[in-house]
Amino acid sequence: MNDEANNIKRQIAITRRDELGHPPLHLDNNSRLCLKCNRAINDEINIIEADPACLRLNVLTQSASQTCVCNAQEDIGRLTIHCRVNVFIEVNIYIPDNVRSCEHHLDENGMFHNRLLPGLRFINRPYLIKGLQLQLFLQHLRNVSANKVKGIDDKNLTEDEFKCIAPVSKQQFEELFTYCDPVYYNGKLRQIKRKDLLMFLCKMRQGLSDDFLKIIFDYHSRQTVSSVVACVRTSLLERFVPTNIGLQSITRENFIEQHVTEFANELYNPRPAEPKVIAVIDSTYAYVHKSKSFRVLRQSYCFHKNRHLLKPTLIVAPDGFILMICGPYFSDAGNNDTNIIREEFERDANTLREWFQNQDIVLVDRGYRDAVPLLQHLGIDHRMPAFLQRGHRQLSTEDGNESRIITKNRWVVEARNGHLKSVFKFLGQTMNLQHAQNLSGFYRIAGAILNRYHPLINMQDVNAEFARQMLQRSTVPNAIQARVEVDNLRLRNGQWRQLYGEDVPDFPLLDLGYLKDLTMGIYQINLAPSYIQDKLIRENDEELQLDEHINEPGFLRIRLFSRFRNVVKHQIFIAYTANEMENIDNNADNNPISGYYCTCQSGARSLGTCAHVASVLWYLGFARHRQLILIKANSK
Known part of the structure; x- marks a missing residue:
């Protein structure tokens, strides 16, 4: 009874035992049918196949009882017709009306959890659905088709799919919908539906045209979409916006x-x-x-x-x-x-x-x-x-x-x-004049959604102590600038040549933590890879250059071109503690970079560095040792 050839007989036998109220029986390779039952089941199969109303269906299979997912004996109940119809629609498996399941495998609507549907077992066999059962099943199929929501249905979307459409999660959408009160539009009281709110959020999130929204949300006309957008905007401005943005909030x-x-x-x-x-x-x-x-x-x-x-x-x-x-x-x-x-x-x-x-x-x-x-x-x-x-x-x-x-x-x-233009693409595109007159409302709704449902900006590793350190460092003079001005190094002629990967071998190794502390932030460090890579792959007249005339250990002069104007060249002076080649670790008690100065507009500051200084430090002390960028080798 437990082999593949007897699947049909096994399912009929399980159904008969269940109808007679017999307890479930565990089937193994030694399970057998008596001759009388075997003859009766064969006759039943022949009758079914001979019946003109016989269908070949993918019918759910059970191993020992009429429970289809597990063999539980307690707290089980018959599956609803809605659940059986849903399984038939989703995975093309017919579930007989006497099949039961425990509540653990059903959701709050009495449906199987979606993750269970691919694991349901079935056998394609002749099956006869009796007249009343067939009528009931077909009626519910018709109801499902008639009640099916055309266009996008928020209840059938996953969380990731929902966030592609709207700037909020499904749970946040439920709360936002509670703020959608009825509004008067063209002299009539207009109710806001879930589809209306979702369409409005989709327009804000993706910046889609009213004609396109009419198609995917199944509205009658573009004018209907425009009126729905106006109603939802007015409704959100009444309670949601004053609660979450503005001086009154x-x-x-x-x-x-x-x-x-x-x-x-x-x-x-x-x-x-x-x-x-x-x-x-x-x-x-x-x-x-x-x-x-x-x-x-x-x-x-x-x-x-x-x-x-x-x-x-x-x-x-x-x-x-x-x-x-x-x-x-x-x-x-x-x-x-x-x-x-x-x-x-x-x-x-x-x-x-x-x-x-x-x-x-x-x-x-x-x-x-x-x-x-x-x-x-x-x-x-x-x-x-x-x-x-x-x-x-x-x-x-x-x-x-x-x-x-x-x-x-x-x-x-x-x-x-x-964030306003990346989260709400509608605000980042060129806006039609019909919406421009309501731009204030759109912006305030977007701002209220950011305030309520999106995280605040949290700068890492900044606190009151870090602020005091910044204030203290802002009072420190730039000693390298003073030396450059006293010795007139800025105007001194230099012997410039391209900076190669193996130059300045005694420059200390730096880690990203030290660079971030030195620059007082991450903006310059994030800019450095693109800045240096751009200079290294340009033509020779815009490359990163080193002054060979300065032959002083622990002091170098570098020239690079501005990324904004080709005719502007910046000179960078860096004082550092020479690093022995065998010592690859920074000494925590020493400051490997003792000073820096750049001739750009903000290069004289001692609080942090400009992007030019940060890029050179990142390249010489970090990137070239890790092959993070394309490095030109000396061809000599």
Whole structure:
């Protein structure tokens, strides 16, 4: 009975025992049928095959009882018709109506878990479905077809598939849907469906056109899609957005406690024991198509970008929390960064001026220089990168260090601007004018989703102690710059030749941890591979060059070309502790790099390094020993 040839007989025998209420019987190679039962089963098979209504189906097989997955005897029940129909649709296996299963293998809807379906065993054999059973089975097949959701159904998507469509997870989608209240549209109360919200999120996430969304979400027309987008946008703006972004979403005290990091408080606040609001302000660009209105055409054209665009402005906490999104504003000369921030404080005087109080701190870029008097009048302390003094080509060491302190945390607003356009591709593409008039709503919805469902920006290995170290190092003068200026090394003629992989053999070995500590961050280190590789594979007139005239151990002079302008050359001076060839490990008690100086605009600073110095240090002390880049060997 337990061999492959008797599969059909075995299944009929198991069914008969179950109908008679007999206990399950374990089958092995010694199991046999009595002659009477064998004759009766053969007769039944012949009758089934002779019946015109007989079908050949993939019928579920069982080993000892009518439980199809395990041989449990307790807490089992018959499978529902919905489960049996679902299995037939998914894997083409018919399950008889008397088959049972324990609850462990079923989900909350009484269906088999999807991972179990490929493991179901079956045998293709003649099978007769009785009239009433066949009618019931066909009726449920029809119901499944009639109730099948056309287009994309969020319930049938995996977690990874869902995140490709929407900027939230399935669980977050369920919570977001609770904020979708009915809204009035064209004089009628419109209910927001799950499909409507998913379509809106898909448009934000992938930036798809309304015509394409009409097809994949099975809407009647493009106009229907446009109206659904408007309804969902209006609904989310009513409750979800005010709860998660804007001055009304968080109190000043909670903002300081939750989003002003100890690093930023120690670095920018002159009295760290009295925490203040610290925020970063910057504008971003939203590109739009040309308008038929000449006025809009003029005001939306940006001479700096040579494109038509609008400018939303973000106010962001040191950890990336978006406090508010202002605008958008036109991009003509009358709407520069200074005028935008002045407009916000004047238009929202009763809210913004009350929220920002005396001695609060804002980090801005150089475009806000004309807004300094307004900030000073409001009692707000501003931090802005230094400007080049007239007649100078390089920032002083003090100005360079101060600028580095500001940029150490100001980049979070740039990162959030990037997140808005990478997570929500709709905001990163050139926007149709029909959506441009609602750009403020789209940006605030995107910002609210980032605040609630996406992680904050966490800078690794930065804390109050690291901030104190930065402040202390910012007071250290650049001794190498002083030597270069005293000895006039910058203007001294050099014997330049290409820098080869085997040059400067006594240069100390450096690890990435030391380089990151020296540069006070990872940006310059991440830039170094592309920078050095670009120089090494260029033609001879733009290669990395070494001055052979300087024959002083522990001191070198290198020249390289700017990555922005071909005519600009930068000179790099590095003082180091010569390393013995047999000593491959850095001595933790010594500082292998004792100083550096570059002739670029920010190369005089002693707090961190410019990208040129970091690239040379990365190449000589790390990369060339690990074959991380293509290295030219000396052909001599």
